[in-house]
C-alpha cells in the first residue's frame with residue numbers, strides 16, 4: 584500500500600487529472616463527498632488536507648508521497664524529503680508587488696511588507712541586505728497596501744488579475760512555483776519500485 588497526501592482544492596483537481604492521464608483510476612476521488620481518505624485501485628490510499636498538513640503527514644511518516652505546492656515547501660522549515668517530480672501544474676510566481684511608484688519612493692523608516700509567507704519574505708530581503716518589517720496576513724494580502732497597512736507585499740501571482748484590480752503591479756519576480764511530488768526518505772528506501780513506477784507514469788503522462 585502506498586499512501587499519498589494531497590493538498591485539497593486546486594492542486595487536488597489538477598493532480599487528479601494528471602494521475603488519470605497516467606492511467607490511475609481516480610473514480611473514487613471524482614465521486615467523493617466529504618470523505619478525507621479515499622482508496623483507489625493499484626493499492627493506493629489518498630488523504631486530502633491543507634497544504635502545510637501534507638508536509639506534516641509526510642514528515643511524520645504517515646504518508647509516503649505528498650503532492651504540494653513549491654510555495655508551501657519553501658515556506659516550511661522541514662526539508663528532509665526527496666523532491667522527485669515537478670508536475671508543472673499550478674504554475675505561478677512569488678513576487679514583490681506594490682503600487683507603480685514603489686521604486687521611486689523615499690522611505691524614511693523600514694519598509695512594511697505584508698505577506699502570508701514570512702519566511703520567503705525574510706529570505707528575499709535578507710539577500711538584498713535590507714532590513715524590513717514583515718506584517719503577516721492570512722489571505723487577500725493585496726489588502727496590505729490598499730488599506731495602508733503595508734508598503735508592498737510578497738505574494739503569489741498567477742494571472743495578475745488580483746494585483747491589477749487593486750492598482751498594484753509586480754515590482755520584482757522572486758521565484759517560480761508549481762506543484763511538486765515529494766517523497767518520505769524512509770518510504771523511498773522501502774517502497775522504491777512502486778514510487779519510481781508512479782514517477783515514470785506521471786512523467787510519461789506529462790510528455791504525451
Ligand code: PRP
Pocket residue numbers: 699721722723724725738739740741742743744745746
Ligand atoms: C492567491 C494569491 C493572490 C491571488 C493571485 O490567493 O494570494 O491573492 O491568488 O492570483 P491572480 O494573480 O490569478 O489574481 P488565493 O486566491 O489563493 O487566496 P488568498 O488570497 O485567500 O490566499
